[in-house]
Amino acid sequence: MHSLHFVSLISLLLSSLSQRVDAQQIILDSIHNLTSLQGTWSTGAQNVVTGSGFANPANESFIYPKTTGKSYSFTNDGFFEIARYQFTSNGTTPSCIIGTLDWSHGTYEILDNGSIITTPFGDGYQQVQDPCAANSNLIQNFNFTELYQSWRIFQDPVTGYKLHLFEFDGTPVEPQFQVSNQPNMLPTQILRNVTPAFSTTNGFVSTGHRMLRRAGSETGAASPKLAAGAGLTVTLCAFVGLIMLAL
Numbered sequence: 207m208h209s210l211h212f213v214s215l216i217s218l219l220l221s222s223l224s225q226r227v228d229a230q231q232i233i234l235d236s237i238h239n240l241t242s243l244q245g246t247w248s249t250g251a252q253n254v255v256t257g258s259g260f261a262n263p264a265n266e267s268f269i270y271p272k273t274t275g276k277s278y279s280f281t282n283d284g285f286f287e288i289a290r291y292q293f294t295s296n297g298t299t300p301s302c303i304i305g306t307l308d309w310s311h312g313t314y315e316i317l318d319n320g321s322i323i324t325t326p327f328g329d330g331y332q333q334v335q336d337p338c339a340a341n342s343n344l345i346q347n348f349n350f351t352e353l354y355q356s357w358r359i360f361q362d363p364v365t366g367y368k369l370h371l372f373e374f375d376g377t378p379v380e381p382q383f384q385v386s387n388q389p390n391m392l393p394t395q396i397l398r399n400v401t402p403a404f405s406t407t408n409g410f411v412s413t414g415h416r417m418l419r420r421a422g423s424e425t426g427a428a429s430p431k432l433a434a435g436a437g438l439t440v441t442l443c444a445f446v447g448l449i450m451l452a453l
């Protein structure tokens with residue numbers, strides 16, 4: 207089953223559970239914006255970190271992190287980089303677990319109303335591994351403007367600063383630890399030649415609960431759709447599906 211390991215599934219299950227717990231903590235905690243956004247932030251086990259340890263834009267390759275996760279870097283002068291490694295599941299076919307890595311960078315803006323808009327340079331790309339698709343391993347351009355409705359920085363007495371981002375629809379991104387107060391980034395310029403192959407969606411996509419179109423043709427654009435079900439339910443289904451496969 208490609209590189210989708212049983213262990214990763216268990217960590218996916220656990221991280222979904224802990225996300226739910228953290229989502230509640232956001233409501234309880236009122237302190238925020240304690241330090242600058244500048245720096246490198248990473249979820250969970252912090253195995254996904256922006257920069258040269260994750261993406262190699264020159265040949266559109268990725269260095270696979272040990273576990274799934276997300277990482278964001280910001281500079282004080284308006285540059286960002288995002289690295290994500292995620293598994294999603296098609297609710298109706300739980301055994302078809304889709305692994306996605308995406309990398310992008312560009313400029314960001316903090317709006318007066320507190321929202322953040324990230325605008326990529328256009329040289330981002332993603333790798334989609336869909337064991338059930340005709341072509342199970344695709345590399346595609348990844349060029350989406352993302353809106354984060356709000357953000358908060360908390361200070362955990364043990365683990366230090368934590369960044370909470372909320373996607374355009376309010377969906378929380380898993381809390382990110384501050385890996386460094388310096389941004390770990392590839393050069394903030396276009397790093398590969400891209401032919402504008404497709405236009406992006408109108409409006410914003412949810413990157414956390416992204417569901418990709420069944421990968422029929424390589425030339426087609428990535429066409430993200432919102433996953434219908436809650437992440438935890440999907441994860442549980444995937445988990446049960448895998449157990450069934452194993453039997």
Ligand SMILES: *[C@@H]1O[C@H](CO)[C@@H](O)[C@H](O)[C@H]1NC(C)=O
Pocket residue numbers: 262265267
């Ligand atoms: C991409 O380039 C890097 C650095 O030159 C190299 O280590 C890696 O093996 C290459 N990957 C692919 C898939 O070509």
Ligand SMILES: *[C@@H]1O[C@H](CO)[C@@H](O)[C@H](O)[C@H]1NC(C)=O
Pocket residue numbers: 296297298299338417418419420
């Ligand atoms: C889920 O998989 C089924 C069967 O392969 C397919 O018909 C359906 O379109 C898929 N749904 C999504 C959202 O990809």
Ligand SMILES: *[C@@H]1O[C@H](CO)[C@@H](O)[C@H](O)[C@H]1NC(C)=O
Pocket residue numbers: 317319320321353355356
């Ligand atoms: C802030 O403004 C942007 C642009 O008008 C809008 O898309 C976003 O939803 C607003 N955010 C909030 C929290 O109202």
Ligand SMILES: *[C@@H]1O[C@H](CO)[C@@H](O)[C@H](O)[C@H]1NC(C)=O
Pocket residue numbers: 327328329347349350400401402403404405406
């Ligand atoms: C990336 O998206 C922007 C905004 O839709 C668009 O103007 C630009 O041409 C795209 N770049 C590429 C390389 O597709």
Ligand SMILES: CC(=O)N[C@H]1CO[C@H](CO)[C@@H](O)[C@@H]1O
Pocket residue numbers: 239240241242243244316
């Ligand atoms: C009150 C305060 O510290 N506000 C800061 C919140 O974070 C943004 C982005 O880092 C700063 O620009 C503000 O000064």
